Amino acid sequence: MVLSLLFKPKELITVIRLMREAKRLGVEIDELPTDVVASFVLPKTHPERYGLVPDAEVTATSPLEDLALAAVKDDVRAGNWENAADLVTATHGDWDRRQRVVSTLAGLAAKDDTWMDAWQTARPGDPHWIVVHSMSLVSLAWEIRGSGTSSQTTREQFDGFHRVLFEAREAASVAAAVMPDDPTPWNTMLTLARGLQVNHDEFRAIWAELVERDPLHHNGHAQALQYWCRKWHGSDELALEFAAEAAAKSPKLLGLPLQAAYEAEGTSPDVWKSPAVVSALDALLVRLADEGADTYSLRNDRGYAIYALLELQRFEEAVGQFRALGALADAGPWNYYDEPRLRFLGQRGIAVKAVAKGKGVKAPVR
Amino acid sequence: MRVSLRAAISVALLVGFYVLALGLVCGLLALETYALIERPFVGLKLALFVVPVVFALVKGLISLERRTQDEVPGILVTPAEQPALWDLVRRLAADVGTRPPDEIRILAAVNAGVAEDTRFLGLRVLKRRMFIGAPLLTSLTEKQLIAVLAHELGHYANKDTRLAGVVVSGRDAMLRAGSHMNTEHWFQRMIAKLFRGYAKLYLRVSQAISRHQEFAADRFAATLAGSSAAASAWRELPVIDAAWNLFTNRHLTVAWELGYLPTTFFDGFARLRTSPELHEELEEIRQHPQTPDRGPYDSHPPLQDRIAAIEALGLEPEQGWGDRPAQELLTDPMPLLDAAVLNTLVSDAATKERVDWATLGHIGARAGVVRGTERLLQASATAMNQPPSLTTVLDALDAGHLISLGTHTPGNREAGARARREMARGEVLPELSALVALAFSDAGLARWELDWLGRTTFVTSSHDFDMAEHLDAAVADHGSTEALRTALATAGVAPDYRPAH
Numbered sequence: 001m002v003l004s005l006l007f008k009p010k011e012l013i014t015v016i017r018l019m020r021e022a023k024r025l026g027v028e029i030d031e032l033p034t035d036v037v038a039s040f041v042l043p044k045t046h047p048e049r050y051g052l053v054p055d056a057e058v059t060a061t062s063p064l065e066d067l068a069l070a071a072v073k074d075d076v077r078a079g080n081w082e083n084a085a086d087l088v089t090a091t092h093g094d095w096d097r098r099q100r101v102v103s104t105l106a107g108l109a110a111k112d113d114t115w116m117d118a119w120q121t122a123r124p125g126d127p128h129w130i131v132v133h134s135m136s137l138v139s140l141a142w143e144i145r146g147s148g149t150s151s152q153t154t155r156e157q158f159d160g161f162h163r164v165l166f167e168a169r170e171a172a173s174v175a176a177a178v179m180p181d182d183p184t185p186w187n188t189m190l191t192l193a194r195g196l197q198v199n200h201d202e203f204r205a206i207w208a209e210l211v212e213r214d215p216l217h218h219n220g221h222a223q224a225l226q227y228w229c230r231k232w233h234g235s236d237e238l239a240l241e242f243a244a245e246a247a248a249k250s251p252k253l254l255g256l257p258l259q260a261a262y263e264a265e266g267t268s269p270d271v272w273k274s275p276a277v278v279s280a281l282d283a284l285l286v287r288l289a290d291e292g293a294d295t296y297s298l299r300n301d302r303g304y305a306i307y308a309l310l311e312l313q314r315f316e317e318a319v320g321q322f323r324a325l326g327a328l329a330d331a332g333p334w335n336y337y338d339e340p341r342l343r344f345l346g347q348r349g350i351a352v353k354a355v356a357k358g359k360g361v362k363a364p365v366r
Numbered sequence: 367m368r369v370s371l372r373a374a375i376s377v378a379l380l381v382g383f384y385v386l387a388l389g390l391v392c393g394l395l396a397l398e399t400y401a402l403i404e405r406p407f408v409g410l411k412l413a414l415f416v417v418p419v420v421f422a423l424v425k426g427l428i429s430l431e432r433r434t435q436d437e438v439p440g441i442l443v444t445p446a447e448q449p450a451l452w453d454l455v456r457r458l459a460a461d462v463g464t465r466p467p468d469e470i471r472i473l474a475a476v477n478a479g480v481a482e483d484t485r486f487l488g489l490r491v492l493k494r495r496m497f498i499g500a501p502l503l504t505s506l507t508e509k510q511l512i513a514v515l516a517h518e519l520g521h522y523a524n525k526d527t528r529l530a531g532v533v534v535s536g537r538d539a540m541l542r543a544g545s546h547m548n549t550e551h552w553f554q555r556m557i558a559k560l561f562r563g564y565a566k567l568y569l570r571v572s573q574a575i576s577r578h579q580e581f582a583a584d585r586f587a588a589t590l591a592g593s594s595a596a597a598s599a600w601r602e603l604p605v606i607d608a609a610w611n612l613f614t615n616r617h618l619t620v621a622w623e624l625g626y627l628p629t630t631f632f633d634g635f636a637r638l639r640t641s642p643e644l645h646e647e648l649e650e651i652r653q654h655p656q657t658p659d660r661g662p663y664d665s666h667p668p669l670q671d672r673i674a675a676i677e678a679l680g681l682e683p684e685q686g687w688g689d690r691p692a693q694e695l696l697t698d699p700m701p702l703l704d705a706a707v708l709n710t711l712v713s714d715a716a717t718k719e720r721v722d723w724a725t726l727g728h729i730g731a732r733a734g735v736v737r738g739t740e741r742l743l744q745a746s747a748t749a750m751n752q753p754p755s756l757t758t759v760l761d762a763l764d765a766g767h768l769i770s771l772g773t774h775t776p777g778n779r780e781a782g783a784r785a786r787r788e789m790a791r792g793e794v795l796p797e798l799s800a801l802v803a804l805a806f807s808d809a810g811l812a813r814w815e816l817d818w819l820g821r822t823t824f825v826t827s828s829h830d831f832d833m834a835e836h837l838d839a840a841v842a843d844h845g846s847t848e849a850l851r852t853a854l855a856t857a858g859v860a861p862d863y864r865p866a867h
Contacts, residue, residue, distance in 0.1 A: 111782030117844070143785040146777015156774040160792045 014040055038342050043349030050319050050352055053327045058348075060340040062330040065296060069101055076108050081115040081122075088128045095183050095214045102184055103139075103219070105132050110139035127178040134175045135188045137168030141195060165195045176209070183213035183220065190223040194232045203227060216250050218297065225256055229263045236264035236271070244276045247283075254284040258304035262333055265311075272311040281308045285317070293325050300331035307333050310347060315354035316363040322348050379568045384427070386564070391423050422557040440471030440497055441706045448702075450695045455496060458515055461684070462586050464522040467496035472702060474710040475499045476607040480518045494522075500703040503692050504632055505606045505639060509683060510599035511692035513591035520586030521579060577667050581675060588676045592683030597676045600669060604655045605648050609639050616820035617723075618707070620730030624867075627711075627718040628726050631704045637723075641818035727816030732807060734822075735800045735814070736865045742797040743864065745771045756801055756854070756863045760847040763840055768794065791841050799837050802850070804865040809857050 018040050022029040025036075038055075047054060064070045072084040084105055091098035109116045109132065116136065120129055145161035146153060169192055175185035186209045193203050203224075210220045228234035228242045243260035246253040257280035261271045271277060284305055293299050302321050309318040329344030337343040354360050398416045402409035445452040451470065459466035467480060477499045483492040502514060587596040613635050618628065628634055638644065657669040666672075693699050708715055721729070743754035746762040749770050762771060769783065772790025803824055806812040812826040836850040854863075 110784060113784050140785055140788060143778045143781040144776045144788060146779075146781075148777055153777055154774065156789065156792060157777045160774075160776070160789055163792060164788060 034339055034342060038345065042342070042345050043353050045349050045352040045356070047348065047352060050355065051323050052319070052348065052352070055345055057327045058329050058341055058345060059327055060329045060334065060344075062296060063328070065294075066097070066100065069104060072101075073104065073108065076105065076115050079115055079118075081119040084115070085119050085123065085126065085128065088132055092128075092179075092182065096218045098182075098184055099187060099217070099219045102132050102135050106135035106139050109133070109136035110143050127175070130171060130175040131179060131182065131184050131188075134168055134171035134185060135191075137164055137171055138188060138192045138195075141165045141168060141192070145195070161195065165192050168192050169196065181213060183210050183217050186210040186213065187217060187220045187223060190220055190227065194227050197233065200233070203233070216252055218252070221246050221253055221256060222259075225260060225263075229260070230267060231263070236260075236268045239263060240271070240274075240276065244280070247280050251283065251287045254280055254287060255301035255304050256280075258284070258301075258308050259332070262304060262307060272308060277308065278312070281305060281312075288321075288324070293328060296331055299325060299328055303332050303334060306347065306351075310351060313354075313360040314363070315351045315360035317361075318351040319348075319355050320363065322351060375571055379564075379571060383564055383568070387423055387427050387561075391420050394420055419557070426557050426561050438469075438471065438495065439710065440473040441702060441709055443470050443472060443702065448696055450697070451498075454512070454695060455515060455519075458512065458590060459519050461590055462516060462519045462523045464519055465494070467494045469493070469495045471495060471497050472503070472706040473497050473499050474501070474707040476501050476603065476610045478502060478514050478518055480522060500632070500706040501606050501610045501635065502603075503696065503699065504636060504703060505609075506599060506602060506692045507595070508688045508690050508692050508695065509591045509595035510602060511695070512687055513587040513596035513599040514603075516590040517583045517587040517596075520583030523582075523586060580666050580672065584672055584676050585679065588679045588681045590684055591687065593676050593679050593681045595683060595687075597673050600673050600676065601652050601655050604669070605651050606639075608651050609635070609644070609648060612644075612818075612820065613638050617727070617816070617818070620816065621721075621726050621733065622718070624729055624733050625718050626726055626729050627715065627720050628723055629720045630700065631707045632700060634723050638818040643817055643819045724815070727822070728807075728813045731814035731816055731822040732804070733867075735804055736867060739797055739801040739804065739865060741773075742771065742794060742801065745773075753862070754864060755861070756805055756859070757861045759798060759801065760840065760851060763794075763798075763845075764847050768841060787843070795837060795841050798840060799833070801865070802833055802837065802854070805854060805859040805863050806857060808863070808865065809859050811857055 018032065018037065019029055021036060021040065022032050025032070042055070068087055072087050075081070075083045087101055088098070088105065091101050113136065116129070116133060119126070120133075123129065141161050141164040144164060145157055150158075169189060172185045172188040172192070175188070176182070179185060186206060189206045190203070190210060193206060198206070207220075207224060210217055214220070225239060225243055225246075226232055228239040230236050230239065234242075239260040240257065243256035246256045257277050261274075261277045264271045284301060288298070288302060288305065291298055293302060302325050306318050306321045306325075309315070309321065329341045334340035334344045334347075394416045398409060398412055401412050443451065448470070455470060456466045477497070479497050480494060481497065482494050496515070496518065498511075498515070502511060506514065584596065587599075591599070617634060617638065618631065621627075639648070655669050655673065657666070696702060742759055746752075746759040746767075747754035749762045749767040750758050750765065752758045752761070759771075768790050769787050770790075772786070772793045774789045774793050776785040776789050778785065803812065806826065807814070807824075812824060814822050815825050816822050833850065833853060836853055839845045840847040840850050855861075
């Protein structure tokens with residue numbers, strides 16, 4: 001690493017500056033605060049000249065989107081389960097929101113399930129309880145597994161992961177039986193299919209059950225795309241095919257081909273130039289023109305659109321999307337990284353610099 | 367190169383070895399003597415170098431002459447004890463055209479061989495011994511055994527390769543070269559290196575002779591036993607080897623550490639070889655014989671080449687040999703064969719308690735299970751501040767100590783109590799299950815059975831002992847150990863039960 005730096009004078013200078021800064025602050029170079037590193041590493045640009053928010057204002061923290069959900073999270077942390085249970089019950093029919101509520105509460109339950117016990121004791125046989133419970137087992141399985149590579153994961157962690165995923169599948173089947181209209185338990189099964197290495201035919205059967213209940217289930221499509229990715233149980237081709245089919249169903253799902261391309265770019269470098277991806281991008285840009293960035297899912301679509309635009313050297317349009325995103329670096333693809341904010345600022349700097357130098361493809365007049 | 371020429375070179379190298387070493391010793395001594403007489407002071411200084419070198423050289427030469435083990439392995443059988451075996455060996459030796467061995471010894475190894483006690487790197491023979499592996503006697507037919515023994519005697523056949531016998535003994539001696547050297551000492555280390563280098567040269571030159579000899583010895587085997595019996599014997603050897611390894615590792619010594627041996631050995635080996643669960647695996651080895659790894663200086667050609675060569679000869683057996691089990695050549699075989707096994711086990715084998723095979727398997731399996739419960743017993747004792755026992759474990763679970771009974775951590779460092787509890791459950795349940803199984807077994811209601819593949823199964827005398835649900839309940843969240851405690855009490859397990867070692 002050190003040797004390769006010798007051939008990159010700019011990086012070398014940055015590293016030397018960082019070392020000097022670390023010495024001045026009396027810490028190791030690895031321990032420098034992120035903001036300090038950012039101020040040395042990020043491209044020096046003038047975002048305000050392009051109508052962008054200053055670097056310092058950018059944040060990876062999501063604003064409150066679902067106030068009711070935020071409130072019941074606090075209730076649950078305080079040990080009160082009633083409002084959470086009522087909220088889950090109330091979301092029946094609004095499937096995308098129900099999915100968000102259930103998975104948020106399931107995440108909390110995977111850490112501590114005392115409030116779930118209280119809920120079950122007070123309302124035995126509540127079908128909504130088992131919906132949350134089954135999803136919480138999936139979250140619990142991943143807590144046990146952790147996010148390490150397989151060589152970093154112990155045999156006991158793998159055993160626990162599989163054991164709990166099997167329990168989750170059983171619980172999800174019960175939930176599906178007691179809530180026959182609800183796509184949420186089926187989405188839980190799609191989610192755990194990756195960990196249990198469910199085969200293609202079995203996965204398609206689960207998928208059919210989900211889309212029968214909600215043809216455009218947002219998270220369901222995201223989960224299925226992951227399953228069809230090369231890193232799980234599919235391939236670049238299968239993932240792109242799945243995403244293109246979904247995008248054709250509804251403008252709501254136009255972001256999927258870009259996510260599929262993002263997953264595939266490591267093994268298929270030309271993927272961004274493929275007609276299916278470019279046409280999905282253009283259609284998505286048209287759709288986004290009338291929408292802001294108020295929801296996480298809109299920001300997610302814009303984030304992937306930006307990534308695609310940068311890959312296609314369409315810097316001016318990328319800056320336009322950054323303008324629409326404003327200060328929020330909370331969604332994909334930034335959230336793939338340990339430091340989403342830095343990733344966001346880095347990409348934004350590249351876009352702004354390129355525009356300043358007049359590089360790339362100009363934005364079409366719409 | 368012709369074999370006889372190679373053999374001549376090999377012998378020359380053997381002799382040269384002595385010449386080299388002795389020449390060096392004499393030269394150095396002469397130099398030293400000369401120096402002492404002419405210039406005593408220089409001579410004294412020189413002695414500091416000469417004495418250790420001469421010492422090392424002489425030590426090296428002695429190492430060639432000395433046997434690595436003073437005690438000859440195996441059980442000696444006299445012609446009076448085993449007349450049929452001796453008659454056979456004598457007849458084979460006569461047919462092959464070499465002199466019969468002076469001794470026959472039975473070994474507990476899948477091997478047979480003729481070895482000679484030699485001096486001067488095999489140039490002079492003191493005693494010829496034949497070793498026969500006991501597993502071969504119980505597993506081969508008479509004809510197959512004849513093929514094996516004829517092959518070994520064939521190595522010493524006195525035909526056109528007069529010198530080849532010397533070459534074989536020389537190989538053994540050469541492999542010993544320098545084995546008595548003290549490698550801590552750099553002088554001796556250097557001399558040892560010198561000897562080994564020479565030995566390598568010798569082994570390489572003699573390699574072709576050895577390979578030729580293997581084929582020649584195989585020809586004797588095929589001539590006397592017939593091609594089909596010889597080929598089938600060669601196919602059978604890896605099968606016996608695999609079965610013997612499994613037998614000694616998984617069965618014979620399964621409870622060795624605990625102080626147990628089976629009452630009899632070879633009845634077990636016979637049952638293992640013919641057990642249905644092993645049939646497929648052994649047949650696979652029989653059909654695709656693999657050449658065993660005998661180290662870098664092995665002289666044998668690949669087994670499959672040898673089998674092909676034997677079959678190509680298409681020889682009929684000599685008249686009069688039978689297809690009966692080779693074991694029938696022996697008078698009262700079982701005590702002799704078992705004694706051969708006991709002879710190879712270390713000396714405290716005699717102090718072991720002898721039990722039947724079923725008991726032995728149970729004892730061996732049980733010990734493994736006991737070890738698997740120690741951690742849980744100790745963790746519970748610590749958590750409850752009580753002596754370790756089954757009841758202490760159950761009390762700890764009822765007191766909600768599940769998390770502290772486990773040691774495994776979840777993958778996510780920020781995981782909550784629920785994930786840690788789940789990890790502990792995964793760790794504790796199999797250990798508790800083992801502890802309960804031990805309790806039932808020690809109460810005489812269940813036992814472990816070891817099949818011949820080495821797999822253990824837990825066998826209960828009644829279906830009432832299916833504890834799965836009770837065990838799950840004992841470690842479940844909001845679970846209870848009550849049902850389990852009741853079942854244990856019904857079975858007559860003492861509350862303070864703790865498995866004995």
